[in-house]
Amino acid sequence: xxxxxxxxxxxxxxxxxxxxxxxxxxxxxxxxxxxxxxxxxxxxxxxxxxxxxxxxxxxxxxxxxxxxxxxxxxxxxxxxxxxxxxxxxxxxxxxxxxxxxxxxxxxxxxxxxxxxxxxxxxxxxxxxxxxxxxxxxxxxxxxxxxxxxxxxxxxxxxxxxxxxxxxxxxxxxxxxxxxxxxxxxxxxxxxxxxxxxxxxxxxxxxxxxxxxxxxxxxxxxxxxxxxxxxxxxxxxxxxxxxxxxxxxxxxxxxxxxxxxxxxxxxxxxxxxxxxxxxxxxxxxxxxxxxxxxxx
Amino acid sequence: xxxxxxxxxxxxxxxxxxxxxxxxxxxxxxxxxxxxxxxxxxxxxxxxxxxxxxxxxxxxxxxxxxxxxxxxxxxxxxxxxxxxxxxxxxxxxxxxxxxxxxxxxxxxxxxxxxxxxxxxxxxxxxxxxxxxxxxxxxxxxxxxxxxxxxxxxxxxxxxxxxxxxxxxxxxxxxxxxxxxxxxxxxxxxxxxxxxxxxxxxxxxxxxxxxxxxxxxxxxxxxxxxxxxxxxxxxxxxxxxxxxxxxxxxxxxxxxxxxxxxxxxxxxxxxxxxxxxxxxxxxxxxxxxxxxxxxxxxxxxxxxxxxxxxxxx
Amino acid sequence: xxxxxxxxxxxxxxxxxxxxxxxxxxxxxxxxxxxxxxxxxxxxxxxxxxxxxxxxxxxxxxxxxxxxxxxxxxxxxxxxxxxxxxxxxxxxxxxxxxxxxxxxxxxxxxxxxxxxxxxxxxxxxxxxxxxxxxxxxxxxxxxxxxxxxxxxxxxxxxxxxxxxxxxxxxxxxxxxxxxxxxxxxxxxxxxxxxxxxxxxxxxxxxxxxxxxxxxxxxxxxxxxxxxxxxxxxxxxxxxxxxxxxxxxxxxxxxxxxxxxxxxxxxxxxxxxxxxxxxxxxxxxxxxxxxxxxxxxxxxxxxxxxxxxxxxxxxxxxxxxxxxxxxxxxxxxxxxxxxxxxxxx
Numbered sequence: 001x002x003x004x005x006x007x008x009x010x011x012x013x014x015x016x017x018x019x020x021x022x023x024x025x026x027x028x029x030x031x032x033x034x035x036x037x038x039x040x041x042x043x044x045x046x047x048x049x050x051x052x053x054x055x056x057x058x059x060x061x062x063x064x065x066x067x068x069x070x071x072x073x074x075x076x077x078x079x080x081x082x083x084x085x086x087x088x089x090x091x092x093x094x095x096x097x098x099x100x101x102x103x104x105x106x107x108x109x110x111x112x113x114x115x116x117x118x119x120x121x122x123x124x125x126x127x128x129x130x131x132x133x134x135x136x137x138x139x140x141x142x143x144x145x146x147x148x149x150x151x152x153x154x155x156x157x158x159x160x161x162x163x164x165x166x167x168x169x170x171x172x173x174x175x176x177x178x179x180x181x182x183x184x185x186x187x188x189x190x191x192x193x194x195x196x197x198x199x200x201x202x203x204x205x206x207x208x209x210x211x212x213x214x215x216x217x218x219x220x221x222x223x224x225x226x227x228x229x230x231x232x233x234x235x236x237x238x239x240x241x242x243x244x245x246x247x248x249x250x251x252x253x254x255x256x257x258x259x260x261x262x263x264x265x266x267x268x269x270x271x272x273x274x275x276x277x278x279x280x281x282x283x284x285x286x287x288x289x290x291x292x293x294x295x
Numbered sequence: 296x297x298x299x300x301x302x303x304x305x306x307x308x309x310x311x312x313x314x315x316x317x318x319x320x321x322x323x324x325x326x327x328x329x330x331x332x333x334x335x336x337x338x339x340x341x342x343x344x345x346x347x348x349x350x351x352x353x354x355x356x357x358x359x360x361x362x363x364x365x366x367x368x369x370x371x372x373x374x375x376x377x378x379x380x381x382x383x384x385x386x387x388x389x390x391x392x393x394x395x396x397x398x399x400x401x402x403x404x405x406x407x408x409x410x411x412x413x414x415x416x417x418x419x420x421x422x423x424x425x426x427x428x429x430x431x432x433x434x435x436x437x438x439x440x441x442x443x444x445x446x447x448x449x450x451x452x453x454x455x456x457x458x459x460x461x462x463x464x465x466x467x468x469x470x471x472x473x474x475x476x477x478x479x480x481x482x483x484x485x486x487x488x489x490x491x492x493x494x495x496x497x498x499x500x501x502x503x504x505x506x507x508x509x510x511x512x513x514x515x516x517x518x519x520x521x522x523x524x525x526x527x528x529x530x531x532x533x534x535x536x537x538x539x540x541x542x543x544x545x546x547x548x549x550x551x552x553x554x555x556x557x558x559x560x561x562x563x564x565x566x567x568x569x570x571x572x573x574x575x576x577x578x579x580x581x582x583x584x585x586x587x588x589x590x591x592x593x594x595x596x597x598x599x600x601x602x603x604x605x606x607x
Numbered sequence: 608x609x610x611x612x613x614x615x616x617x618x619x620x621x622x623x624x625x626x627x628x629x630x631x632x633x634x635x636x637x638x639x640x641x642x643x644x645x646x647x648x649x650x651x652x653x654x655x656x657x658x659x660x661x662x663x664x665x666x667x668x669x670x671x672x673x674x675x676x677x678x679x680x681x682x683x684x685x686x687x688x689x690x691x692x693x694x695x696x697x698x699x700x701x702x703x704x705x706x707x708x709x710x711x712x713x714x715x716x717x718x719x720x721x722x723x724x725x726x727x728x729x730x731x732x733x734x735x736x737x738x739x740x741x742x743x744x745x746x747x748x749x750x751x752x753x754x755x756x757x758x759x760x761x762x763x764x765x766x767x768x769x770x771x772x773x774x775x776x777x778x779x780x781x782x783x784x785x786x787x788x789x790x791x792x793x794x795x796x797x798x799x800x801x802x803x804x805x806x807x808x809x810x811x812x813x814x815x816x817x818x819x820x821x822x823x824x825x826x827x828x829x830x831x832x833x834x835x836x837x838x839x840x841x842x843x844x845x846x847x848x849x850x851x852x853x854x855x856x857x858x859x860x861x862x863x864x865x866x867x868x869x870x871x872x873x874x875x876x877x878x879x880x881x882x883x884x885x886x887x888x889x890x891x892x893x894x895x896x897x898x899x900x901x902x903x904x905x906x907x908x909x910x911x912x913x914x915x916x917x918x919x920x921x922x923x924x925x926x927x928x929x930x931x932x933x934x935x936x937x938x939x940x941x942x943x944x945x946x947x948x949x950x951x
Contacts, residue, residue: 137313142545270441
């Protein structure tokens with residue numbers, strides 16, 4: 001026995017032990033772009049949470065006398081909108097609804113889509129065919145069209161917009177989840193676990209989830225950017241939140257009439273959407289490369 | 296190849312059926328009685344009953360679906376509640392406008408996207424590459440309806456060079472084209488970013504493959520290498536372009552709203568706010584059909600172009 | 608350990624009896640899901656594994672070795688046939704799948720793919736016992752014991768992840784994982800094929816050692832004849848889903864009776880100039896298992912094929928003491944010109 005131990009040790013000495021997620025974090029930390037994007041997102045979220053303390057004025061207080069003040073006016077650092085409300089405060093408060101509407105559908109779709117995809121991937125066979133063919137049908141609609149069609153049919157409103165966007169993202173996440181699960185299911189360690197006599201649920205819990213949730217999560221992160229644009233787009237069309245609630249897409253819509261009076265002011269809400277969307281995109285890119293370890 | 300083609304076409308049938316089912320369901324997930332939008336508020340019970348029979352709402356769902364599908368197959372998508380004209384006629388007119396816009400946008404997006412992507416992939420990790428990557432991230436992250444507004448602000452409101460909205464049909468082809476520039480450029484940003492990303496990856500990958508290194512070692516000129524790269528990257532790049540055209544056709548609603556472009560998106564917008572459900576249903580069905588068929592075409596063309604894809 | 612305690616039928620009863628094992632994979636035509644053809648991966652296989660022996664299984668890739676291994680463990684459902692473990696049919700009320708799987712384990716070829724990359728090796732080894740109801744602490748203690756036993760000092764290795772180990776170390780972990788549920792039979796599917804030659808030798812010695820210590824029985828699947836010869840007591844040669852030859856290791860390697868075995872052996876590199884064979888080495892690829900040749904499946908590549916070979920399917924026939932071959936040339940009165948005369 002001692003001889004074997006010696007031989008085994010003679011093989012190449014491994015590096016210091018690092019768990020998978022610790023490794024991902026270590027690689028992510030060395031990516032300045034991803035960290036920068038993460039900080040921007042964190043700031044946006046803090047801004048949304050502490051909006052009442054950060055905003056200089058009430059985002060709903062209108063004034064017919066102070067309409068469409070230019071950027072940099074006294075008392076209105078970023079000007080005022082078509083009803084004389086403080087732009088800066090509305091942009092700050094707008095983060096609440098905009099982030100909520102952009103992120104919630106992806107979170108919901110992450111749970112529903114992962115569930116459906118993992119089920120299809122692990123069970124396989126006819127169940128898989130049935131689920132995946134149904135998903136193909138939803139794939140036959142460009143996402144903007146599907147979102148608009150659903151919320152158009154359901155009628156304007158925050159809840160309906162969230163439902164529509166969730167329906168748009170569930171098939172996309174389910175498809176990724178199914179692909180990853182099918183791949184993991186074919187690995188020998190799943191076979192080995194079955195050979196140990198473990199049941200389906202135990203195997204999914206111990207051996208499948210840990211290996212599929214990461215890739216699905218990365219994919220879902222990359223969807224947040226799309227979701228932000230789509231959610232604000234629905235509000236822009238008048239299908240999301242309703243006035244006078246501050247939401248960036250809706251603000252962009254109501255300010256359209258002002259582009260000949262205060263052009264740059266009218267573009268401001270879009271800048272916020274743009275920044276948020278870029279930040280989520282860059283963070284998702286960084287996460288993807290940090291989690292992509294070829295072994 | 297023929298067998299693959301046949302199978303691919305047959306495989307599309309259940310998808311089309313599912314798509315039409317979703318479109319049919321749209322009317323029925325709408326809250327309230329679909330009849331309400333047609334009826335005057337003080338309609339008599341008799342009129343209600345008559346209209347209910349006329350639209351077939353008194354039948355079971357499967358029966359309604361089959362009738363609706365059968366009519367749709369014959370090109371009859373019902374009557375628009377708002378305008379009283381056949382939905383098919385309205386949609387086809389709008390599709391013409393959207394198609395022209397989407398084609399121009401795809402052409403612009405593909406040209407610049409391929410150019411950026413090619414340069415970036417060819418000079419990988421150079422400053423040009425970083426710039427191109429940055430542009431493509433911006434391209435996929437930008438809310439395009441906002442970009443449209445910004446372009447209107449710059450080129451119409453401030454510089455006054457181009458018209459901000461409408462199609463300008465009356466002014467002849469030149470006016471029409473001038474009206475098309477801003478929406479098409481706005482629209483082209485999405486495919487530009489995606490094409491650039493794809494082409495960059497393709498070119499970088501091809502340049503690293505053994506056969507290209509071999510060609511270089513044999514003393515092939517840069518032009519020769521360039522030709523090989525183009526030949527190998529073209530099928531995938533074209534496929535991506537085809538799919539993007541489909542996305543633009545279906546996703547034009549936001550841009551058309553910004554520019555009041557009288558296409559399908561504009562029609563959809565009107566249908567939603569007038570609760571014109573037959574028009575909504577018909578427009579979405581036609582757009583989804585376009586998308587499915589375009590996907591099919593792209594797949595078939597790609598298979599024909601690319602000898603590496605062997606599909607039995 | 609407990610291997611002897613579980614023994615029921617005594618040493619004379621085979622540990623494993625396989626009867627008429629059959630696995631056909633349907634090929635569905637994507638569209639309507641109709642079955643258009645069958646891949647006859649394993650097409651009627653009978654054999655026994657005796658208690659305490661090592662049965663080597665050899666054959667070209669695609670001959671059904673790995674499918675047979677997975678069928679034995681019921682990782683895939685057989686189309687037909689039965690597996691009898693120590694006198695009880697697997698899947699019968701007396702021997703359910705779970706309790707059978709406790710007694711029968713498998714080690715796979717790809718040492719990396721067979722370990723969950725997100726778990727430390729200790730957790731991986733402890734997983735099996737925990738499934739069978741061993742308390743966490745005890746399972747971990749057993750895992751550390753076994754890691755030590757396969758030559759991986761637990762203090763250094765237990766907390767490591769698979770990607771931090773070398774191929775040989777990972778395969779030791781896989782062996783420990785198989786041992787953790789205290790099985791009586793271990794199926795080694797190309798378990799050393801991916802390892803470097805020097806590491807392979809260490810692992811083979813470890814396997815021999817463990818076999819003695821724990822009273823194990825092995826089914827050792829490999830395409831490497833040298834390794835099979837080294838480790839096996841008996842050898843089974845498979846060709847296109849069928850058994851071609853079966854017998855004591857020395858018999859089969861010294862006096863191969865099936866032309867396929869002979870051809871395999873002649874393609875085996877040997878340093879001994881006297882052992883060069885005159886027989887033609889195997890030419891070409893094996894036929895398609897979707898549509899195997901009629902009669903003897905080997906007749907398309909056999910140097911001794913005669914018309915009778917494509918008409919009659921040879922059964923496994925005695926070809927000496929503890930030696931059987933499925934060839935018309937060993938079957939008396941078969942009609943092949945080289946067959947022994949029928950004993951009137």
